[in-house]
Every structure is written in structure tokens, then in C-alpha cells.
Amino acid sequence: MSICSEWDRINPEEYVGVWAYLEVEDGSLSEAGLQMLGVARLLASQKDTYVGAVLIGRGVSSLAREAIYYGADRVYVADDERFEKYYPTLYGEALAYLAKEYKPEALLVAGTMRGREFTPYVANILKTGITADCTSFEVDSAAKDILGVRPTFGAYLIAHIRTLNRRPAIFTARPNVFPTPQKDLAREGEIIPTNPKVVDAVGVKLLGRSRFGRGAAPIEKAKILVSGGKGLGGKEGFTILEEFAKVIGGEVSGSRKAVDAGWITHDRQVGQTGKAVRADLYFAVGISGAVQHLFGIREVRCVVAINKDPDAPIFDNCDYGLVGDYTEIVPALIKAVKKIKASPQLITNFVNLNINVVNLIKGN
Amino acid sequence: MDIVVCIKWVPNTTTVNIDQKTGTLIRSGVPSVINPHDMHALEMALALRDKFGGSVTAITMAPPSARLGLEHAVGMGCDKAVLVTDMAYAGADTLATSYTLAKAISRLKFDLILVGQETVDSSTAHIGAQLASWLHIPYLYYVVDAKYLGDGKMWVKRMLEDAYEEYELALPALLAAAMHLTKPRRVKLSHKMRCKEEGVIEVWNNKTLGLEVNCVGLKGSPTIVKKTSFVAEVPRKKIVCQPRDIDQAAEWLISRLVEDGFLKI
Numbered sequence: 001m002s003i004c005s006e007w008d009r010i011n012p013e014e015y016v017g018v019w020a021y022l023e024v025e026d027g028s029l030s031e032a033g034l035q036m037l038g039v040a041r042l043l044a045s046q047k048d049t050y051v052g053a054v055l056i057g058r059g060v061s062s063l064a065r066e067a068i069y070y071g072a073d074r075v076y077v078a079d080d081e082r083f084e085k086y087y088p089t090l091y092g093e094a095l096a097y098l099a100k101e102y103k104p105e106a107l108l109v110a111g112t113m114r115g116r117e118f119t120p121y122v123a124n125i126l127k128t129g130i131t132a133d134c135t136s137f138e139v140d141s142a143a144k145d146i147l148g149v150r151p152t153f154g155a156y157l158i159a160h161i162r163t164l165n166r167r168p169a170i171f172t173a174r175p176n177v178f179p180t181p182q183k184d185l186a187r188e189g190e191i192i193p194t195n196p197k198v199v200d201a202v203g204v205k206l207l208g209r210s211r212f213g214r215g216a217a218p219i220e221k222a223k224i225l226v227s228g229g230k231g232l233g234g235k236e237g238f239t240i241l242e243e244f245a246k247v248i249g250g251e252v253s254g255s256r257k258a259v260d261a262g263w264i265t266h267d268r269q270v271g272q273t274g275k276a277v278r279a280d281l282y283f284a285v286g287i288s289g290a291v292q293h294l295f296g297i298r299e300v301r302c303v304v305a306i307n308k309d310p311d312a313p314i315f316d317n318c319d320y321g322l323v324g325d326y327t328e329i330v331p332a333l334i335k336a337v338k339k340i341k342a343s344p345q346l347i348t349n350f351v352n353l354n355i356n357v358v359n360l361i362k363g364n
Numbered sequence: 365m366d367i368v369v370c371i372k373w374v375p376n377t378t379t380v381n382i383d384q385k386t387g388t389l390i391r392s393g394v395p396s397v398i399n400p401h402d403m404h405a406l407e408m409a410l411a412l413r414d415k416f417g418g419s420v421t422a423i424t425m426a427p428p429s430a431r432l433g434l435e436h437a438v439g440m441g442c443d444k445a446v447l448v449t450d451m452a453y454a455g456a457d458t459l460a461t462s463y464t465l466a467k468a469i470s471r472l473k474f475d476l477i478l479v480g481q482e483t484v485d486s487s488t489a490h491i492g493a494q495l496a497s498w499l500h501i502p503y504l505y506y507v508v509d510a511k512y513l514g515d516g517k518m519w520v521k522r523m524l525e526d527a528y529e530e531y532e533l534a535l536p537a538l539l540a541a542a543m544h545l546t547k548p549r550r551v552k553l554s555h556k557m558r559c560k561e562e563g564v565i566e567v568w569n570n571k572t573l574g575l576e577v578n579c580v581g582l583k584g585s586p587t588i589v590k591k592t593s594f595v596a597e598v599p600r601k602k603i604v605c606q607p608r609d610i611d612q613a614a615e616w617l618i619s620r621l622v623e624d625g626f627l628k629i
Binding site: 002003004005006087088089092112113114116117118119120121123124125127128129130131132133147151152153154155156157158159160161162163164165166201202203204205206207208209210211212218224248249259260266267272273280281291292294295298301302303304305310315316317318319320321322323324328329332333335336337339340341344346347350351352353354356357358359360361362363 | 592623
């Protein structure tokens with residue numbers, strides 16, 4: 001096969017092992033990175049190979065043992081003062097260096113904001129394929145390679161993507177699309193100190209960093225989410241959602257349209273261009289249910305839709321749906337929660353759907 | 365400051381429909397638009413030029429129909445536009461696309477490259493980082509504010525999941541504008557009329573760029589799409605009702621959620 005003359009020649013056969021890059025956040029392993037380690041574990045067992053984990057930063061050696069407990073067989077550590085601050089070019093060069101040196105066949109990186117920023121740089125240095133936002137993987141036993149499966153065309157289609165003759169195949173996946181693996185203190189593995197040769201971050205200098213105190217807990221950790229969309233009609237619609245969320249111990253989130261309208265901040269956006277969530281219970285209030293939004297709630301256990309429009313696609317993608325005006329329904333839900341809190345035995349009276357109370361549109 | 369803005373002419377995915385009978389995607393009649401996230405990059409570029417001087421050139425690699433997108437960009441106020449188009453570039457993945465674009469951009473005089481955060485059709489967010497890699501320049505994503513400091517330096521503010529960060533960048537550099545950033549300006553007819561002038565929109569093909577065919581298009585792409593399929597629907601109960609008595613319907617729903625174990629009260 002003829003290849004671009006600007007690419008190094010590689011022998012794909014020499015590349016073995018499935019790697020996960022572990023992002024470090026406030027001195028501990030990020031959950032999103034651990035999720036990639038979980039995926040690496042599954043793929044490695046199908047391919048009968050080892051799981052590698054990569055740690056880059058200053059003072060990160062102390063986390064290597066933790067990486068083993070979560071599923072790594074070998075942990076490649078670049079613990080160096082040069083890596084005290086993250087820069088996309090610097091971390092990209094370091095990860096590419098390690099991949100060239102130790103030759104894994106696949107590299108998984110969590111699609112956090114930083115992950116999305118520096119992983120394509122790694123792929124470019126290695127002149128290899130990168131598949132973003134994978135939602136599942138396939139191991140092709142005949143071709144012995146790993147395919148990334150991802151939504152495309154605005155999440156209407158799923159593309160199965162193969163990396164031909166270049167290694168490692170690089171994949172990213174959004175946080176929370178995959179579960180966090182269990183910690184196993186009995187696991188053993190090897191810690192390998194490394195010394196990547198990199199050019200220092202040229203032309204870019206971090207001047208300062210200010211955390212925005214997230215008043216509320218991050219939506220990706222919430223067990224219950226009350227989410228608002230365009231149908232709320234205005235920012236003030238979120239006031240009642242917040243009250244409801246408070247009563248049931250949940251957090252507030254929103255659709256892209258609510259974010260575009262400035263009613264809620266982007267860090268609380270659910271969907272393809274926002275976050276995938278894994279809540280037990282998700283209230284979609286005034287959200288029509290565009291495919292891009294549905295993409296973000298695939299892993300939700302129970303979806304409740306509240307919408308004025310009985311034809312909204314969300315009603316084909318929910319567990320329970322109430323058709324009507326949210327300004328009447330949400331306060332009624334708050335009242336119902338308070339009533340049941342006061343007398344829990346009432347549940348047995350209420351739990352069966354009474355056709356005198358509702359007009360059943362679909363389901364039974 | 366001379367700025368190059370990369371744009372993509374994409375199908376407007378928010379207007380796509382699924383044919384309920386055949387379960388296929390209705391692509392025909394779907395209008396194309398400038399990728400909405402690139403509109404923020406265009407606005408940021410034009411605002412920087414208006415404040416600090418220089419020029420803005422919009423560039424895209426696409427089939428010839430993307431000229432319409434460039435006309436829109438010129439209509440917004442871009443000084444020039446370049447359409448990079450050749451059958452040899454078809455089927456390119458992000459590596460081959462960024463390679464071709466990088467080679468095209470190298471022919472332009474630039475201090476800054478701006479891109480959108482991602483596209484609405486394939487949404488990989490790869491091209492910015494890959495361009496920076498081919499061109500060996502520093503880069504940052506998610507930029508919400510930028511100023512030219514003089515002396516070839518820029519101040520940049522960007523937003524991550526939980527923090528703002530401020531950087532100093534030495535030009536040339538590449539920035540990806542954050543989503544939801546600005547209100548992009550409208551097209552002005554007087555600007556758009558310039559599209560008819562000689563040299564405002566240039567068309568470059570592989571004769572212009574002279575790239576090796578193994579490095580571009582499908583041949584220069586390490587990834588291929590093996591197949592596409594539809595998104596599997598998540599199985600849901602789909603119990604949907606119109607309340608006759610809202611209070612009682614609410615009591616039923618809350619009780620049901622408690623009974624199912626999703627809600628603890």
C-alpha cells in the first residue's frame with residue numbers, strides 16, 4: 001500500500017496492548033479517565049492482551065497504584081516538573097512519544113474538554129486515525145482490529161470506523177457514556193517510569209486560572225435531573241424546575257436551546273454537544289426530544305417527559321409522559337411529593353393508573 | 365493582524381427528518397448552512413480585525429457548492445475567501461482534511477487561525493488541533509475572549525468545564541472559538557456585492573496546491589467508515605397520558621416513580 005511520503009512507516013503487527021490515558025483532576029484520577037480504563041479492560045480481554053494506563057503530570061506517580069486497582073496491568077508514568085501545567089501541544093507530544101516508544105494497538109482518551117483538545121494533536125503526530133465520541137466498540141476477530149462506533153450526521157446515524165494500517169488506533173468517548181469500573185485492591189500490575197522527549201510548550205503561557213464555584217453539583221454526577229428546554233418559554237421557567245429539583249433531591253439541567261437562549265449555563269447542557277448523563281431519573285420539561293438531546297440521555301434509567309405538544313418526539317422516547325402545561329404540572333408534582341412525604345402509605349392508593357384521572361394516549 | 369477563519373458548509377442537521385415508513389434519513393431538500401459553531405469564529409475574527417486592523421480570509425475545503433457559504437462569509441465582512449476543491453480531496457477524514465487545509469493556509473499570510481469548536485454534522489473537534497500540528501503553532505480551544513497585545517502577542521481567555529483560564533500566546537497561533545459565544549453579525553448587501561469582484565473568492569484545486577495524491581482524500585485517510593447504521597432506540601415504557609385531573613395525575617406519577625425505585629422520598 002502506498003502511503004503519504006510525509007508519514008513514518010510502521011508495522012502494525014508490532015503494536016499490542018490497549019491503553020487508556022488517565023487525566024488527573026485536583027490530584028486524583030478523573031472519573032472520565034477511569035471509564036476509559038474500564039473500556040480498555042473489556043477490549044483487552046477480548047483481544048487477550050494487556051491494559052496500559054498513562055499518567056502525565058507533576059507528582060502523579062502516587063496515583064499509579066490506584067490505576068492498577070481500577071484495571072491497568074502496566075502504568076506508564078511521566079512524572080516531571082515539565083508537565084506541571086497542561087498545554088495541549090506539550091501533553092500531546094508526551095503521549096505521542098510514549099505511544100511511539102511502547103507501541104500500543106489502541107489508545108483511549110476521555111473526551112473531556114482537555115481530552116478533546118489534545119488527542120487530535122497526538123493522532124496527527126503519529127499520522128494515525130482518531131475516532132471521536134465513541135459510544136461502543138467492535139473487535140473484528142478476522143481483521144484483528146478494533147472499530148470505534150460513533151454517532152454522526154448530527155447523531156442521526158451511527159458510523160462504524162476502522163483505522164487502516166496505522167497504529168495505535170485512537171478513540172475518544174464522552175464522559176459518562178461508559179460506566180466507571182469497580183476498584184479492586186487485590187489487583188497487581190507493573191509501574192513503568194518514563195521520560196518523554198518533548199519540546200517545551202512554545203509560544204503559550206498560562207497566566208491564571210479561576211474556578212467558577214459551581215453552585216450546584218455537576219449534572220453528570222446527579223441521580224435525579226430536572227431538565228428544561230425551549231418549551232419553558234423563558235429563563236423564569238427554571239425557577240419552578242429548581243424548586244422541584246430541590247424537593248426531590250435533584251439538580252437542574254437544560255437542552256441546547258435553553259443554553260443558546262442564555263437561560264442556563266453550558267456546563268449544565270445535556271446532549272450531543274453538552275453532556276451525556278447517567279441519572280436514575282430524568283425529567284424532560286418543555287424539551288421536544290431532538291436526536292442530539294436523546295443522545296445525552298441514553299443511559300438514563302427512567303425518562304419522564306412533560307410537554308404541551310402530544311406529538312413531540314420526546315413522548316416516543318420516555319418511560320412516563322404527561323401532556324400539558326408545565327406551569328400547572330410541575331407545581332402539582334411538587335404538591336404530590338409533599339403530600340406523599342407526609343403520608344407515605346398513600347402510595348398504594350395512587351400507584352395504579354386511574355383512567356378517570358388521565359386520558360391514556362399510548363402505553364398501558 | 366491577518367486572520368484566517370476555517371468554515372465548513374454543512375447540512376442543517378436540525379432540519380433532517382427520518383422517513384417513518386422506511387426508517388431512512390431524508391437528506392434531499394436539507395439546506396446547507398455555515399456550521400453554526402463556525403459563525404462564532406467568523407464573528408470573533410471580524411471583531412478582532414475591526415478593533416486591531418488587518419484582514420480576515422475565510423477558507424473551506426468542500427465541493428464547489430460551498431461557494432455559497434463563502435459568499436455568506438464575505439457578506440458578513442470577510443475581506444477574502446478561498447474555496448479549496450478537487451475530486452482528489454473527496455472522502456478525506458480529519459487527518460487528510462487538516463493536511464490539505466494546512467497546505468492551503470500556508471499559501472496565505474496569517475497571524476491567527478480561527479476555527480469553530482466543532483461541527484454540527486460530524487462534531488469531532490479534530491481539525492483545529494490537527495491544523496496546529498501540521499503548522500507547528502500553539503493553539504487553544506474553547507476561547508471566549510481574545511485581545512491583541514501588540515508585539516506579536518495575544519491575550520486569550522478560555523473556558524473549561526469548571527474554570528476560566530487566561531493565556532498569553534505568541535503569534536502565529538490557532539484558536540477555537542467557544543460555542544454559544546457571540547451573536548454573529550448579519551450579512552450586509554454592500555459586502556456581499558464584493559463577491560462579484562475579481563479575486564475576492566478564489567478557487568484552488570490540486571493543481572494550485574500540488575499535493576501528493578497519497579496524502580489527500582480517501583488515500584490520505586487512516587480511517588474509513590466500514591458501515592453506517594441507525595441509532596438504536598433505547599427501549600422505554602412510553603406510558604403517555606393527558607391528565608384530566610392534574611393533581612391526581614401528579615400523585616400517580618410520583619407514586620409510580622417511588623414504587624419503581626427511581627425516586628426516594
